[in-house]
Amino acid sequence: EAQVTQNPRYLITVTGKKLTVTCSQNMNHEYMSWYRQDPGLGLRQIYYSMNVEVTDKGDVPEGYKVSRKEKRNFPLILESPSPNQTSLYFCASSWGGTETQYFGPGTRLLVL
Amino acid sequence: SQQGEEDPQALSIQEGENATMNCSYKTSINNLQWYRQNSGRGLVHLILIRSNEREKHSGRLRVTLDTSKKSSSLLITASRAADTASYFCATDGTGANNLFFGTGTRLTVIP
Numbered sequence: 001e002a003q004v005t006q007n008p009r010y011l012i013t014v015t016g017k018k019l020t021v022t023c024s025q026n027m028n029h030e031y032m033s034w035y036r037q038d039p040g041l042g043l044r045q046i047y048y049s050m051n052v053e054v055t056d057k058g059d060v061p062e063g064y065k066v067s068r069k070e071k072r073n074f075p076l077i078l079e080s081p082s083p084n085q086t087s088l089y090f091c092a093s094s095w096g097g098t099e100t101q102y103f104g105p106g107t108r109l110l111v112l
Numbered sequence: 113s114q115q116g117e118e119d120p121q122a123l124s125i126q127e128g129e130n131a132t133m134n135c136s137y138k139t140s141i142n143n144l145q146w147y148r149q150n151s152g153r154g155l156v157h158l159i160l161i162r163s164n165e166r167e168k169h170s171g172r173l174r175v176t177l178d179t180s181k182k183s184s185s186l187l188i189t190a191s192r193a194a195d196t197a198s199y200f201c202a203t204d205g206t207g208a209n210n211l212f213f214g215t216g217t218r219l220t221v222i223p
Contacts, residue, residue, distance in 0.1 A: 042213050056209075097209040098208060098209070103155045
């Protein structure tokens with residue numbers, strides 16, 4: 001089944017404790033991206049990747065890192081999480097940045 | 113900003129009625145897409161309409177695009193309780209590598 005998976009689905013952590021949210025897709029898509037969703041603000045893009053070893057900032061990259069060492073995986077790293085990073089995070093993949101996006105199920109993060 | 117803006121923010125209708133949601137955007141686009149999100153879940157793609165198209169249908173969905181007014185509408189006919197969800201439009205922009213999502217319309221269909 002074609003899908004985008006994210007782990008963990010729920011995470012509670014404390015300020016400053018590094019964490020990684022994994023994202024994997026099995027559709028051989030070149031493009032992958034991360035979004036965060038906050039009430040009243042819609043989806044805002046954090047980072048995106050056009051292909052392996054090619055990443056770029058989205059609208060709200062501060063406090064996040066990404067890497068794309070393999071085509072299928074695109075982890076999101078929060079090196080020192082802060083409470084304002086409490087949010088619902090989505091990974092997405094597609095054949096191109098402006099084409100149909102396939103979203104993961106989301107990761108709900110709470111930073112205390 | 114290239115972000116689309118949906119209107120209304122919330123819509124409540126009876127089952128069987130039609131639901132219409134609108135999206136306005138600010139810059140020229142190559143395509144516009146509509147997505148659905150059930151509460152707290154991942155977005156699901158519904159339909160993509162390109163800038164040279166004026167109308168597109170998919171099942172009970174009808175999407176129109178008016179590039180002169182920089183607006184699009186999504187019509188869901190004969191709504192069902194299962195259509196209860198948030199609906200987002202997403203636009204690209206000339207030369208953009210990404211989509212820009214609006215803040216969504218929350219649709220509630222009352223059985």
